Amino acid sequence: MNKDKATGALLMVISVVVILAYLIILWYPPIAAKAALTLLKLTGSIAVLAIFAIIGWIGYTLVTTPPPKPIEEIEKELEKELKEIEKETKEESQKQANP
Incomplete structure (x- = not known):
């Protein structure tokens, strides 16, 4: 057992x-x-x-x-991160296209 x-x-x-x-x-x-x-x-x-x-x-x-962040603030942070990711992705694709 x-x-x-x-x-x-x-x-x-x-x-x-x-x-x-x-x-x-x-x-x-x-x-x-x-x-x-x-x-x-x-x-x-x-x-x-x-x-x-x-x-x-x-x-x-x-x-x-502590109280949670307002949804608007979270949305702004997500949009900012999404723009940074898109920018990084564009830069990487440009580097790969132009070696």
């Missing part, structure tokens, strides 16, 4: 164990009476933190990323 398959199998086993432990803590009466509310608070907190961490990261990315 290669490393990726072994890692995948381990992740699957861990997921099943965590799911079972979560459900037992949440629904098994002797444990649920003491830990269910704490577990639900923990789950809700993690979910809210994860969602708003992602939203914050998106906001940070939007703030720190």
Whole structure:
């Protein structure tokens, strides 16, 4: 078994164990009476933190990323480069025609 398959199998086993432990803590009466509310608070907190961490990261990315160049500026640069290439091509063809 290669490393990726072994890692995948381990992740699957861990997921099943965590799911079972979560459900037992949440629904098994002797444990649920003491830990269910704490577990639900923990789950809700993690979910809210994860969602708003992602939203914050998106906001940070939007703030720190420079805006793209306007299309007009890009078109001007492309036209300039195209003219330079055409000029170089003409010069090369003239050099080849007149050795």
